[in-house]
Amino acid sequence: MQTVTIDWLKKIEVLQDIPDAQLQWFIDMSEDRSFADGDYVLEPGQALTGPHILLEGKMRFFVMQSGSMREYLIFEPGAITGYLPFSRAKISSSYVQAIGELRMLMFPTAHIHDMITQNFELTQALVHIMSNRVREFANFQQQGEKMMALGKLSAGLAHELNNPASAIVRDSSTLIKHVQLSPEVFKDRFSIKLSPETVDTLSDTFFAIISKERPLAPGLKQRTALEDKLGDWLDDNDIDHAWEIAENFVDYNFSIDNLDALAAIIPEAYRSPLFNWMATKLCAEKMMGDIRESARRIAELVNSVKNFTHMDQGQDKQYADIHKGIANTLTMLGYKIRKGNIEIVQDYDLSLPPVNAVIGELNQVWTNLIDNALDAMEPTKKGVLTIRTKKDGEFVEVTITDNGPGIPAEVQSKVFDPFFTTKEMGKGTGMGLEVVHRIVDQHKGTVKLKSKPGETAFVVCFPING
Structure with missing residues (x-):
């Protein structure tokens, strides 16, 4: 067992220049106490005591966060801990637990006033320890809180980025599908023969419809009903892929009257390829708009992260x-x-x-x-x-x-x-x-x-x- 002497205390750096009489006074006033492995020296809510000097064994400081132990300090022999002169902290906010057989020289807190008034150099050394401890603990807290904040932001950011990123993947796949040409579609579209007058009329009518300001997107029930109506019309008019392309016309708020107006211009033999061509173009435009908006959203989020940090x-x-x-x-x-x-x-x-x-x-x-x-x-x-x-x-x-x-x-x-x-x-x-x-x-x-x-x-x- 380590005998506590003035020479032993002077091996602790902060106590090297303390007068012998003051160190002996500290020894005489203190109690030599031991704790078994796992014993709690202090728990949250208990009054702080000390100062204490570790003689043998180790001591762990930790807090409970999110139901688990978070260790932030381990003291070894020679460490000085506990309540220190002029400290504003009176109550423990953490657990203090023995690691192995722990032995400490424990100074009675009731005599802190005597230390301050009668032992200037000793008091000064302990205040220096307190200043360092406050700084280290503040750094620990700030780092921990930054990590917690980063975790919260990362979780939210993952959700924020997931939506536009998924939209880009989904829309680009759909876009590729709609712009790919098969031999049959290629032949259908290039076999169309329309007079210049018909082309002008069809163009004017089609672009007049899609250039109108679109109202707010309908609810799911309304949208489904509109798709059914347009799908029925396309199917009744022998338009290929009627039910697949109906939703593209719904996206641009086409009505039955709009489809009738277009059908009246297009010769019956060319209606199916032309309606499919129009649906493909509408789909491509919408997909490109969605991809552009999703990419803009990702860029905005990245810029926000950059500015935030x-x-x-x-x-x-x-x-x-x-x-x-x-x-x-x-x-x-x-x-x-x-x-x-x-x-x-x-x-x-x-x-x-x-x-x-x-x-x-x-x-x-x-x-x-x-x-x-x-x-x-x-x-x-x-x-x-x-x-x-x-x-x-x-x-x-x-x-x-x-x-x-x-x-x-x-x-x-x-x-x-x-x-x-x-x-x-x-x-x-x-x-x-x-x-x-x-x-x-x-x-x-x-x-x-x-x-x-x-x-x-x-x-x-x-x-x-x-």
């Missing part, structure tokens, strides 16, 4: 329009918004000047607040998310409001605490709002919560000129 910009502050960041965030969360049947109300002060900020970090703020609001409104089946911006003197104010059930008054003071969450197991990490608070604080701003049943608002305020 600020991929081609540095991480220093720069002037930018916060409305673009909010818009990109809404795009990233578009699938979740549609899935939740959420109405978005955007009330923006468009006279706001560009703000000086780290845009990538601000986008993380909007993501966490909007994503939390969407989760809160999920039970309503018809939520309303309101985003307002306004100029308040030299500050910009962004308010994100949802009409969910609200946050109980008794827990509102805890929402910005690390690992605190009101979400059910497996949904929340308890880190999102802490990260929001920290990022806004780094921008010299504030974030406030106002909540009552049916209305929860987070108000973010920070200087325009940073």
Whole structure:
């Protein structure tokens, strides 16, 4: 068993220059305690004690997230942990567990005041440890929250990209099928003999029909009924592939009267190949339009990702329009918004000047607040998310409001605490709002919560000129 002496303590780097008398005082005041493998030294909600020095064995720090253990620190012999002088943390937010046989020198927290007033060098060394620990823990939290945000965005983006990508594959396959010529079709179309006058009349009539402004797409029931009517007409007029091509005419809102007008111009012998040719052209035009729109949608999503993450910009502050960041965030969360049947109300002060900020970090703020609001409104089946911006003197104010059930008054003071969450197991990490608070604080701003049943608002305020 390791005997704790002044010389042993001085092997710990931060204690090397501490006067012997102060180290001996620490030894004399402390208790030598042991823990068996797997014992819990501390659990969430318990008061922090210490400081403590590990003598033998190891100690694991972890939190429970999504029903599983997430380890973030392991201390080995020589590590100093526990409550440290001037620390604002009073209660543990994590589990602390022994790995192997653990032995610690445990200083009684009740004598921290004596340490501060009588042992300056020792206190100074422990405060230095606390500063490093806070920085490391903040980095851990921020990295973890970024990974959680990335996971959420990746899931939504996969859904967003899947639809236009699938449409391109489907429409291109259909397009190839319709433009391919068989020998029979080739002969049919090139055997058509029409007078110039008939061609002009047919052209004028056909393009007059398809150039009309089309009404909103009919519902499935109406569309099916229209396809049946047009299919019957094409079949009655001995048009080949009548039921296959009927849907192409429906896409362009053809009526029976339109088909009658075209049939009256075309000699009976040429009606089948010409109606099939027209249907093929209509289908090809629609498919190319759908492919163009799908490709545009993919390009828009990629551009939104680029702007959201600020991929081609540095991480220093720069002037930018916060409305673009909010818009990109809404795009990233578009699938979740549609899935939740959420109405978005955007009330923006468009006279706001560009703000000086780290845009990538601000986008993380909007993501966490909007994503939390969407989760809160999920039970309503018809939520309303309101985003307002306004100029308040030299500050910009962004308010994100949802009409969910609200946050109980008794827990509102805890929402910005690390690992605190009101979400059910497996949904929340308890880190999102802490990260929001920290990022806004780094921008010299504030974030406030106002909540009552049916209305929860987070108000973010920070200087325009940073």
